[in-house]
Amino acid sequence: MIHSTINLNTTGQGLYEFTDKIKNFVSKNFVGSSGLITLFVRHTSCSLIIQENADRDVQMDLQDFFAKIAPENMPGLRHTCEGPDDMPAHIKAALNQVSITIPIVEGTMVLGTWQGIYLFEHRSAPHQRMVTAMLTGS
Numbered sequence: 001m002i003h004s005t006i007n008l009n010t011t012g013q014g015l016y017e018f019t020d021k022i023k024n025f026v027s028k029n030f031v032g033s034s035g036l037i038t039l040f041v042r043h044t045s046c047s048l049i050i051q052e053n054a055d056r057d058v059q060m061d062l063q064d065f066f067a068k069i070a071p072e073n074m075p076g077l078r079h080t081c082e083g084p085d086d087m088p089a090h091i092k093a094a095l096n097q098v099s100i101t102i103p104i105v106e107g108t109m110v111l112g113t114w115q116g117i118y119l120f121e122h123r124s125a126p127h128q129r130m131v132t133a134m135l136t137g138s
Helices: 019-029 056-069 086-095
Strands: 002-010 014-017 034-041 046-052 099-105 115-121 127-137
Touching: 002 014, 002 019, 002 115, 014 056, 019 034, 019 115, 019 127, 034 046, 046 056, 046 086, 046 099, 046 127, 056 086, 115 127
Parallel strands: none
Antiparallel strands: 002 127, 014 115, 034 099, 034 127, 046 115
């Protein structure tokens, strides 16, 4: 089992693709023919998703959708001490996932043609996010 921490810098809300970083990690460290790569984000106000990476409109529509269901300055929230985007960011992260597992076959991640791996940043301010990658195989 091999693990590493991938640091991702964000500049505000949005989707940040890091598929190539994971492909490089797998190609440098994977031994065997089949296995799994598990990614886990160590934060509560961002999430991980696998999504289409061919049309930027998909990412923009996702961001717009989540902004509608958990907008900044959402009325009735108790947790507001960290700013108007913080609790909505926690809600968005709770509706997504913080961990993704991708199969590896013949040394290559099994992703669809248009699938990319994204960190979905839900906060407005820049952040440094840490994703732990755990590689297993045989």
